[in-house]
Structure formats: structure tokens, C-alpha cells
Amino acid sequence: MHASDDPPKPGIDPSLVPKRALASGAEMPAIGLGTFGSDSVTHETVAEAVRQALILGYRHIDCASVYGNEAHIGEVLSASSVGRDELWLSSKVWNDRHDDVGGACEQTLRDLGVEVLDNYLVHWPFPNFHPPHCDVDERNPDAVPFSAERFLDTWGQMEALVERGLVRHIGTSNMTMAKLDSVLPGMNVRPSVNQMELHPHFQQPELRSYLAAENIAAIGFCPIGSPERPERDRTPDDTSPTDDPVVRQVALAHDVHPATLCVAWAVNAGHTPIPFSTNPRNMQANLAAASVRLTDTEMNQLAQVERACRLIKGQVFLWREGQSWRDLWDEDGAIAV
Numbered sequence: 604m605h606a607s608d609d610p611p612k613p614g615i616d617p618s619l620v621p622k623r624a625l626a627s628g629a630e631m632p633a634i635g636l637g638t639f640g641s642d643s644v645t646h647e648t649v650a651e652a653v654r655q656a657l658i659l660g661y662r663h664i665d666c667a668s669v670y671g672n673e674a675h676i677g678e679v680l681s682a683s684s685v686g687r688d689e690l691w692l693s694s695k696v697w698n699d700r701h702d703d704v705g706g707a708c709e710q711t712l713r714d715l716g717v718e719v720l721d722n723y724l725v726h727w728p729f730p731n732f733h734p735p736h737c738d739v740d741e742r743n744p745d746a747v748p749f750s751a752e753r754f755l756d757t758w759g760q761m762e763a764l765v766e767r768g769l770v771r772h773i774g775t776s777n778m779t780m781a782k783l784d785s786v787l788p789g790m791n792v793r794p795s796v797n798q799m800e801l802h803p804h805f806q807q808p809e810l811r812s813y814l815a816a817e818n819i820a821a822i823g824f825c826p827i828g829s830p831e832r833p834e835r836d837r838t839p840d841d842t843s844p845t846d847d848p849v850v851r852q853v854a855l856a857h858d859v860h861p862a863t864l865c866v867a868w869a870v871n872a873g874h875t876p877i878p879f880s881t882n883p884r885n886m887q888a889n890l891a892a893a894s895v896r897l898t899d900t901e902m903n904q905l906a907q908v909e910r911a912c913r914l915i916k917g918q919v920f921l922w923r924e925g926q927s928w929r930d931l932w933d934e935d936g937a938i939a940v
């Protein structure tokens with residue numbers, strides 16, 4: 604067969620996916636693949652999604668030990684022809700290992716079958732945890748409020764991982780401005796990123812500006828509005844960014860699915876979305892979102908669709924009877940105790 608007769612290769616050339624420069628100068632692919640199966644997709648299916656994603660050109664994979672699938676993903680990584688140095692691999696220490704970050708990270712490295720992570724995040728700023736598949740009313744009897752002192756102790760263990768060469772960067776997740784204010788001065792190694800919920804119905808402009816001023820990159824989870832999120836993360840007031848008429852209208856103008864438009868919005872807004880998908884067609888469309896250029900007018904229209912709709916409320920991490928999930932998010936600027 605002549606070269607010109609070759610069938611088109613599936614996927615996107617990874618070199619065409621934009622990169623985000625972190626404060627260290629390292630470059631992180633500006634779209635990643637999420638790997639949380641929302642308690643409903645099997646670990647094998649998520650691992651198969653990672654295998655497909657690598658073929659399609661994804662080079663940034665967002666993992667976490669609590670997703671329970673790192674060993675499955677590790678098998679895919681070791682069988683892949685994509686070299687370790689071509690990949691941006693991120694994972695997170697789960698809440699029950701805040702006192703043993705080193706042991707947790709070593710386990711993740713073993714499971715993923717790699718010697719070093721590009722980024723390792725503190726998944727939640729509390730040691731409060733819940734078992735997989737728990738429901739919204741479940742509470743950890745040992746749950747405690749956020750403490751800057753305790754967090755900095757965990758962070759010191761994170762810094763030790765950088766020192767040991769096990770991770771290249773460390774970062775936070777689910778932090779607020781008030782919590783960051785309380786810990787940034789006590790850190791020796793600054794967070795490279797903060798992972799946070801970001802989609803057109805929850806744009807968090809103040810926190811994003813704060814992070815930009817601190818030179819911390821924003822990674823956006825649930826970029827599509829997590830339509831399959833677990834029951835514990837649903838309330839009757841939740842809205843769906845992919846059903847938003849403005850999102851749909853801009854998507855139509857660019858001939859893309861509203862889900863892909865959400866990914867494109869994130870890239871155009873300068874953050875790093877990590878959409879999850881098990882469907883290769885959707886995965887490819889989401890990675891191709893990097894080339895959807897939204898006009899200033901469209902970005903302004905999309906800024907107006909903000910609904911302050913936090914989907915991942917985190918009720919299961921509350922520490923006192925009768926609390927509201929809003930106590931986790933310091934909405935009045937003070938850290939709830």
C-alpha cells in the first residue's frame with residue numbers, strides 16, 4: 604500500500620495538544636484523562652479507557668489511590684509503547700494516609716509500575732475519609748475540622764517525596780483561598796497545582812485569580828458536569844452544564860457536542876480539564892477540543908452561564924452533626940471549625 608493509501612491514524616498528535624507551564628518550568632499537557640469510575644465503572648473498564656486514551660494521544664493521566672484501579676492502570680502503562688518520559692502521571696494521597704504519605708506514595712508507584720510521579724496531590728485537606736460506595740449520610744466517626752498545623756505536617760511528608768526523587772511536583776486538591784492562605788507561608792515546596800471542580804456552571808473565578816497570582820496552575824475536575832457521578836454527590840438543585848442553552852448554542856456553532864464544548868471552554872479559559880470517558884469517540888472529541896478556538900464574545904457569553912453549582916459537595920467529610928456541606932468550602936472566607 605502507498606503511504607497515501609494508509610488509513611488515517613486515529614487520535615491526535617500529542618505535540619499538538621497545548622501545554623501548561625508550571626512554576627517549575629515543567630510542561631503539563633493541558634488536557635488529561637480522569638480515571639474515577641464514579642463507583643460504577645469497573646477497574647478493568649477504566650484501565651481499558653487508559654489504553655485507548657494513550658492510543659488516541661492522551662499523555663496526561665489523572666489517577667488516585669482511592670479510585671482503586673491504579674494496579675489495573677499500571678498493567679496498561681507497562682504494556683504500552685508510550686514511553687514513561689512522554690507521559691504526565693499524577694496521583695493523590697487518600698485521606699486515611701495523611702500520616703503515612705511516604706507509604707501511600709510508594710504503594711501508588713508500585714501499582715502504577717513507575718519509579719516517579721510527575722505530580723502527587725493531597726486529595727482532600729482533611730484526614731476524614733469514607734469507604735467506596737458509601738451514601739451521603741455516612742460520616743467518619745473520627746472526622747475532624749481542617750487544621751493548618753495538621754495539613755502542614757502532611758505537606759512536610761509530601762516535600763520529603765520530592766527530596767527522595769519519588770515525585771517531581773506536589774500539589775493540593777479541593778482547597779479554598781482561606782485554607783491556602785493559612786498554609787502557603789508554612790510550605791518549603793509550593794504547590795504546583797490545585798485540583799478543583801470547574802465547569803461552565805461552576806467557574807470559581809475568584810479562586811482561579813488567586814491561584815494565578817500565586818503561580819499555582821488550576822486543574823479542573825468534573826469538566827463536563829460529571830453526569831454519572833455517584834448518588835451521594837447529587838441533590839435536586841444540581842444543574843447540568845451540557846444542558847445549558849448557551850453552552851449548546853456555542854457547541855452548535857463549532858459543530859461539537861456540548862460536553863466537548865465544556866472541555867474547550869476550560870482550555871480556552873487557561874485551566875487544565877481532566878475529563879473522564881470510557882468511549883473512544885468521546886475521548887477523541889475531548890482531546891480535539893484543544894483546537895476549538897472560542898471568540899472573546901463566546902467566552903463572555905459562557906462567563907454569564909455561571910450558576911454557582913458545586914456538584915462535588917463533600918458531605919461525607921463533615922465532622923459535626925447538623926453541619927452543612929458549605930462548611931467545607933469556607934464561603935464566608937473563614938475556615939469552619
Ligand SMILES: NC(=O)c1ccc[n+]([C@@H]2O[C@H](COP(=O)([O-])OP(=O)(O)OC[C@H]3O[C@@H](n4cnc5c(N)ncnc54)[C@H](OP(=O)(O)O)[C@@H]3O)[C@@H](O)[C@H]2O)c1
Pocket residue numbers: 636637638639640641665666726776777798799823824825826827828829830831832860862863877878879880881882884885886888889915
Ligand atoms: N480531586 C477530586 O476530588 C476529584 C473529584 C472528582 C473527580 N476528579 C477527577 O476528575 C475526573 C473527571 O471528573 P468526572 O469523571 O467526575 O466527570 P466528567 O469528566 O465531568 O464527566 C464524565 C462523564 O462525561 C461523559 N462524557 C465524556 N466525554 C463526553 C463527550 N464528548 N460526549 C458525551 N459525554 C461525554 C462520560 O461518559 P462516556 O464514558 O460515555 O464518555 C462520563 O460519564 C475524574 O475521573 C477524576 O480523575 C477529582
